Amino acid sequence: xVTLTTFAEQGPLPLGPFGLDPAVWAVLRLVIAxxxxxxxxxxxxxxxxxxxxxxxxxxxxxxxxxxxxxxGLLQTFADAIKLLGKEDIRATLTDHWFFLAAPxxxxxxMLASFVVIPFAPGVMGADLNIGLxxxxxxxxxTVLGIVLAGWASNNKYSLIGGLRSAGQLISYxxxxxxxxxxxxxxVGSLSLTKIVDAQPGFQINAVVIPxxxxxxxxxxxxxxxxxxxxxxxxxxxxxxxxxxxxxxMRWGLFFVAxxxxxxxxxxxxxxxxxxxxxxxxxxxxxxxxxxxxxLWFTLKTYFFVLVFMWIRATLPRFRIDQLMSFCxxxxxxxxxxxxxxxxxxxxxxxxxxxPVAIANWVLLGLFGASIPFLQRRRLVGLRARLAARxxxxx
Amino acid sequence: xxxxxIESAVFALLVIGMIGAGVGVVLxxxxxxxxxxxAFTFLCNAGMFVLLGxxxxxxxxxxxxxxxxxxxxxxxxMFTPQRDRPYALFFQRQTPLAxxxxxxxxxxxxVAAVVSFSFRDNPDAPRGSxxxxxxxxxxxxxxxxxxxASVLLLAAMVGAIVLVKREEDS
Numbered sequence: 001x002v003t004l005t006t007f008a009e010q011g012p013l014p015l016g017p018f019g020l021d022p023a024v025w026a027v028l029r030l031v032i033a034x035x036x037x038x039x040x041x042x043x044x045x046x047x048x049x050x051x052x053x054x055x056x057x058x059x060x061x062x063x064x065x066x067x068x069x070x071x072g073l074l075q076t077f078a079d080a081i082k083l084l085g086k087e088d089i090r091a092t093l094t095d096h097w098f099f100l101a102a103p104x105x106x107x108x109x110m111l112a113s114f115v116v117i118p119f120a121p122g123v124m125g126a127d128l129n130i131g132l133x134x135x136x137x138x139x140x141x142t143v144l145g146i147v148l149a150g151w152a153s154n155n156k157y158s159l160i161g162g163l164r165s166a167g168q169l170i171s172y173x174x175x176x177x178x179x180x181x182x183x184x185x186x187v188g189s190l191s192l193t194k195i196v197d198a199q200p201g202f203q204i205n206a207v208v209i210p211x212x213x214x215x216x217x218x219x220x221x222x223x224x225x226x227x228x229x230x231x232x233x234x235x236x237x238x239x240x241x242x243x244x245x246x247x248x249m250r251w252g253l254f255f256v257a258x259x260x261x262x263x264x265x266x267x268x269x270x271x272x273x274x275x276x277x278x279x280x281x282x283x284x285x286x287x288x289x290x291x292x293x294x295l296w297f298t299l300k301t302y303f304f305v306l307v308f309m310w311i312r313a314t315l316p317r318f319r320i321d322q323l324m325s326f327c328x329x330x331x332x333x334x335x336x337x338x339x340x341x342x343x344x345x346x347x348x349x350x351x352x353x354x355p356v357a358i359a360n361w362v363l364l365g366l367f368g369a370s371i372p373f374l375q376r377r378r379l380v381g382l383r384a385r386l387a388a389r390x391x392x393x394x
Numbered sequence: 395x396x397x398x399x400i401e402s403a404v405f406a407l408l409v410i411g412m413i414g415a416g417v418g419v420v421l422x423x424x425x426x427x428x429x430x431x432x433a434f435t436f437l438c439n440a441g442m443f444v445l446l447g448x449x450x451x452x453x454x455x456x457x458x459x460x461x462x463x464x465x466x467x468x469x470x471x472m473f474t475p476q477r478d479r480p481y482a483l484f485f486q487r488q489t490p491l492a493x494x495x496x497x498x499x500x501x502x503x504x505v506a507a508v509v510s511f512s513f514r515d516n517p518d519a520p521r522g523s524x525x526x527x528x529x530x531x532x533x534x535x536x537x538x539x540x541x542x543a544s545v546l547l548l549a550a551m552v553g554a555i556v557l558v559k560r561e562e563d564s
Binding site: 128130137140163170 | 427430449462465466525
């Protein structure tokens with residue numbers, strides 16, 4: 001006789017509010033949650049595209065979109081309608097099924113990440129005990145979709161873009177996970193709620209382990225294919241890489257997924273290093289408090305989204321060998337050292353985070369100070385190579 | 395109205411997905427398609443783990459097998475030169491022999507499973523998302539086999555690098 005554990009046996013079904021039948025409520029809850037997540041992602045993408053264009057315009061001393069609506073606010077809505085209305089073009093020689101599947105393989109894990117994001121106490125899809133592991137897992141699935149998109153397009157530039165992205169995403173996953181593990185070591189839990197609860201007031205993790213924050217932020221930039229790590233889609237060298245053959249809403253889905261991932265990475269940063277929903281006025285009232293918590297969380301998240309855009313408007317793109325050597329020769333050793341030092345100090349001084357914080361700030365200082373030194377060494381090497389070549393030519 | 399049926403329905407879907415994709419991996423002539431279907435099998439496998447209450451193992455399954463190994467296989471496939479080849483590979487002529495070998499074993503396995511196994515729910519067993527028992531078993535009770543396995547993987551990696559290097563030199 002085969003009997004499996006049923007989810008129903010694990011606990012009573014959630015009792016429906018508004019006098020609804022629990023069975024109806026369970027289905028309704030699912031529909032509402034998915035609709036909320038999808039609404040959040042799509043509207044967030046619209047808002048972020050507008051923000052991105054405006055901020056880049058400000059930084060580059062331009063006006064940015066201003067024709068449609070007040071301050072050009074409706075520009076992205078018009079763009080979205082245009083994208084939806086476009087003809088669905090597919091080149092004859094593309095690999096039909098993979099070409100269709102790739103955008104959804106990129107989009108679906110990003111949407112599923114929103115399940116565990118802790119907006120406020122009680123305002124989250126599910127408080128998984130392994131929330132952080134779940135987020136990393138979903139983040140690693142994006143690679144598959146991008147590689148497939150590059151392959152299915154049957155186009156050299158797209159294939160190069162897809163393979164570059166596979167190399168880049170797999171490499172930068174290592175420092176990303178190592179930085180996350182540092183936080184887990186300090187807090188002692190993988191549950192995002194517990195991590196947020198562990199940093200009340202000014203005792204946020206960014207003060208305790210700033211180096212892990214810096215390394216995570218850099219690898220988060222790489223994981224979301226943002227400038228300066230946007231080699232897979234580099235417009236000027238790869239004619240948009242894996243996106244070349246896509247048009248209309250399929251192309252739009254890739255973009256929505258990218259902005260959704262920026263949001264996910266920013267909210268991970270917010271929850272893990274900047275105290276999540278904590279802020280003034282969050283415990284004034286049992287109902288209004290969580291709303292203010294959501295507000296704080298959103299504000300902090302969007303601050304980091306803005307930092308992403310600021311970086312995009314400021315930094316030039318990496319070359320592929322610089323990208324790889326930066327990850328393997330600098331970022332991974334730094335995160336490993338950071339992880340080991342943190343682990344040793346957490347074991348040596350249980351109950352006190354001061355030694356960890358001191359060690360982390362010192363390491364961060366060393367990391368920052370080493371960059372000009374490394375840069376000078378690299379330049380010396382380059383000059384030596386140039387001189388050798390000139391010598392050989394002469 | 396109860397939700398007892400949902401678990402069986404999910405189980406059935408996962409089984410259909412897993413077996414269907416597995417058959418596809420073996421029978422498909424296009425190797426990229428086979429690799430993708432293999433990823434799908436891994437995903438269904440992760441779903442099984444979730445169904446059994448082992449969320450951590452499911453997460454690692456997706457992280458390692460779907461996120462890393464499938465991508466590496468796809469990478470390998472894309473870098474392998476693909477020539478036109480006959481539809482039936484030489485070993486596919488042995489299909490009847492293989493069927494003769496597989497069918498009795500499969501029947502025996504199914505009968506044995508139905509007769510003897512039962513997945514009893516042990517309430518004292520740690521739940522799948524409980525990380526402390528998992529960590530104790532990996533890093534304390536089975537620390538030595540764990541380390542041996544990692545040394546083995548390291549040896550395999552070094553071996554692979556040596557093989558590639560030798561090819562480059564010649």
